[in-house]
Amino acid sequence: MTSEDRAPGRPRSREADAAILETALELLIESGATATSIEQVARRAGVTRATVYRRFPDKTRLLIAALEAAYGDPPPIPEIADVEQLVKSWATVVADPRQRRLLRRVYGAIEDLPELAKAYQDLFGKDRDQARRDVFARARDSGHLPAGVDLEVLLDLLTGAIWQHLATRPDTCTPAETEDFLRDVLRQVGYRPRPEEGTAP
Amino acid sequence: MTSEDRAPGRPRSREADAAILETALELLIESGATATSIEQVARRAGVTRATVYRRFPDKTRLLIAALEAAYGDPPPIPEIADVEQLVKSWATVVADPRQRRLLRRVYGAIEDLPELAKAYQDLFGKDRDQARRDVFARARDSGHLPAGVDLEVLLDLLTGAIWQHLATRPDTCTPAETEDFLRDVLRQVGYRPRPEEGTAP
CATH class of the missing domain: 1.10.357.10 (Tetracycline Repressor, domain 2)
Known part of the structure; x- marks a missing residue:
């Protein structure tokens, strides 16, 4: 296996990552953390549950990652003059x-x-x-x-x-x-x- | 029907009322308003769903009544000296x-x-x-x-x-x-x- 063999999968993987994180944030805002499930996120993001679980061990970690992705990790510290x-x-x-x-x-x-x-x-x-x-x-x-x-x-x-x-x-x-x-x-x-x-x- | 005919049912009815309201407050604290259902309240209070619905048209009214029952309606205004x-x-x-x-x-x-x-x-x-x-x-x-x-x-x-x-x-x-x-x-x-x-x- 060369790096070329794996290359075609990477953009798709990055796309799945982004879709999962955006969907998780959407569902958090729509339904709240308790009512949001990995199952729902997978369905709406158009991926399998296994795809989500491969990246995030549980809902809490997924939602935390969604916040980090949306707000930057670490988020840029704003320059505040006064x-x-x-x-x-x-x-x-x-x-x-x-x-x-x-x-x-x-x-x-x-x-x-x-x-x-x-x-x-x-x-x-x-x-x-x-x-x-x-x-x-x-x-x-x-x-x-x-x-x-x-x-x-x-x-x-x-x-x-x-x-x-x-x-x-x-x-x-x-x-x-x-x-x-x-x-x-x-x-x-x-x-x-x-x-x-x-x-x- | 005289008032005596109905009298035996009233303490039981009042008991059911109290059980429903206490259970609703308990579930609100335990699980939150969104996750609480009339079904759950009925089951835990030991009454039928119909018994709950006869008193409260929906979950929101039930939870509001539970707060009112717990805190008084209107709640006594505390005397505050300073x-x-x-x-x-x-x-x-x-x-x-x-x-x-x-x-x-x-x-x-x-x-x-x-x-x-x-x-x-x-x-x-x-x-x-x-x-x-x-x-x-x-x-x-x-x-x-x-x-x-x-x-x-x-x-x-x-x-x-x-x-x-x-x-x-x-x-x-x-x-x-x-x-x-x-x-x-x-x-x-x-x-x-x-x-x-x-x-x-």
Whole structure:
């Protein structure tokens, strides 16, 4: 067997990979992690169950791989200049109906597939949270946030506000409305877009 | 037919009601709203499907009735003296493993049974949120919260923080740890247990 003998199979294999991962993400958003099965993914992706199982030992690993494929592994860390830019980039994600459904599905999986929620958190959380912490630290140092702000609590509080937005605001909310929501939350913790406005409520 | 003729059936009927509602709540917590079926509820409660359907036209109404039965309809509005007491009563609920699972199941149902999440919000939200708003307004007026605090945003932010706690903290967290978490969040929005400490970070 030379490498030429195997070559023709590789693009097809890559196609099957992509179809399986895209279908898994689709089904996660449509039906949720618990209701999604390897059988369904195989059927809709047009491959056999064996083809899926050869690549992914179980549903959780398949769904984690689907998230990684969609969002990059590791996902590119966005360059965030300041809090305003962070609010804008966050609002773009949170106002996207597909992302909203995916995020709620990830939350909904905490009970039955905790590894999936954990993987999502690791995938997005670790590096991005560090980038966000850095933005907030700079904002604090330049007087846009109070000197005594607790960066960890602030991150929890903003992530929580996003869960609350996903739970209570309509999926038709615009990025601008979502930015306003996030800025309202930030204002409560003493964020001032311009430090000279520091005394205004 | 006199009322005496029907009387013997009524305790049994009430027993069936209670069994159905308790089982529905159990299954909601165990398996989630999507995975729970009227069939399962009937089987585990030891009644026929027809008995369930005679009382509840569909699964969503059954699950809503189960929440109402468990939490009162309308649920008693707790007397909350101040923010400290609110934090304590909130922490008691949020640190209870069964409540944690139920709350995550309610969040997890937003996508497939939005009426259930809505009913839960109405059941707990409306009157309780007003009671909470009153507590925060008094805290603001007595200098425990900043004069410019936005009560609506504060409620969103605290509810969000609870979703974040349910998503990221272990179910073994104690009420005391949960109180600390809530107080940390409140401190970021300028809450001071004693107004004379107002200048400390």
